Amino acid sequence: MIAVESLVKTRGGVRVLDEVSLAGAAGGVTALVGASGSGKTTLLRCLNGLETFEAGSLAVAGHRLVAGPHPPATLEVLRRDVGMVFQQFNLFPHLSVVDNVTLGPRVVLRETVSVARGRALDLLDRVGLADFATARPATLSGGQQQRVAIARALAMRPRVMLFDEPTSALDPAMTAEVLDVIVDLARSGQTMVVVTHDHGFARRAATWVVELAAGRVARQGPPPDVLG
Template sequence: MADSADAAAPLVELRNVRKSFGDNVVLDEIELLVAPGEAIVIAGPSGSGKSTMLRCINGLEEVDSGSVLFDGERVDPRSRTIGRMRADIGMVFQQFNLFGHMTVLENVMLAPVKVKGVERDAAKVRARELLETVGIPEKADAAPADLSGGQQQRVAIARALAMDPKLMLFDEPTSALDPEMIREVLDVMRDLARGGMTMVVVTHEMGFAREVCDRLVFIDEGRIVEQGPPAEFFAAAKSPRAREFVDKIIHH
C-alpha cells in the first residue's frame, strides 16, 4: 500500500468516473486507486455498479466523464491501443465461457498464440505449468464439459494467466458454483494474491476478503460508500447501508 513518499504509482486509477445507462446513473463520482500488488474486494448489493466498474477498468465500457488509467495510460475503448492494454488485464467471470470444442490445454494456449503470436510449443509448455498452478494438470486433454464447475473456473483462471496479465479482475467468480467447489477456486485466488498479483475481486465471500484482501470497497447505488480493511468492515461497517449488507450476507 502507498505509505511512503516514493510509493509506486497506482496500477489502476479511477478519477471522478461517472457512467449512466439512459437515466440510470450506474457509477457516480467513483475515485479508486489500486496499488501494484494490492488485492481489493468490491462488495455491494446487486445492481450497485460492481460489474460496470470492472468493465470500465478494462475498457469494455466507456465512461461518460472522469478518467480511467491503467498502468499510467488512459483506458479508452475507442483508442488504437485498447487491445494491447486489455491483453494485460485478465478477467474471470461468473460463467467460465470456455470453448467447448477445444481441450482444456487448447483453451489455455489460445490467446497467447492468437493475440501475442507465441509459438505453439512454448504456449503449450506454459499452459501445462498454469494447469499445475491451478491444481488440475491431469485435465489438460479433457473437454471442458467433462470438468466440474470448480475445475472449469480454475481453467478459466489459468487461461487468463496465460497472457501474463499485470492485473486480474474477478466478477463473482464463485457465484455459479456448488458450495463444495467454492473453496478450491478461492484457494487458487488466494495463492495468486500472495504471489503478488494485483487483483480486483467482486465477491460476497467474506472469509476470502478477510483472509486475502488488503482493502474492501463497499459500493451502493453507484457510489463508494466506505472502504477499509475487510475485517473492520465486517465487524463494524459505518454506514447503515453497509451494515444492512453485511447482515444479509452473514445470515443468508
C-alpha cells in the first residue's frame, strides 16, 4: 500500500527530505513523529502528490510517483484512493454536515443523492455524529468538525488515509474523541499514515513508527522499539 524509496525534496536549495525510505510501512498504521520542521507534513504531502520531489520514488495505493512533475491523470486516480485529513478541518462552511460528506461521492464518484446520503449517514453514525447531519459546521465543536472531516474523507472509500496532526487544534477531551475514531479505523484494517506528537496514541494505534529528524529517517520500527 505504501512504499517510499530514497525520496529527496529540496526547498530553496535545502534538503527538507533527505533520502527518506520507509521500510515497514506497507500496510497497517504508520505513525510519523519528529520535531517541528523535520519534514513530516512535507512527506505526507508527497504521498498525496501535493508536492513534487527531486529524486527517489514512492508508491501509494498502487500508484507510483517519481521525481519531477506528476502527470495530472496519475494525480486524479491517486487522490481518489488516498484520503487526507488536515490540522484545520477545512469543511465547507456553507454546506450542512451531511452535504459536506456527500459532495465528493456525488461529484467525483457520481453516486446518486440517495446512495451518497445513505452512506454519509452511516459514516456520521460511525464517528458519533448521527444527530448532526443537518447542522452547519460552525455550530459544531472542533472535535466534532474533525470527525466530520474524517467521515468526509472516508466517504470516498480511500485505500489509504493520511492524517496531519489531526488533533493539534483540539483540547484534551476533543482530542480523545477524535483519537478514538482513528483507533477504531485502525482496528477495522484501514491503512493509514498519521503525523502525531502523541506517543501514547502512536503506541496504541500504530504498527510502525517512523521518526524524522532534519529531513532524515532517524529511526523506524515497531512502536516499542522506536518509542521506548
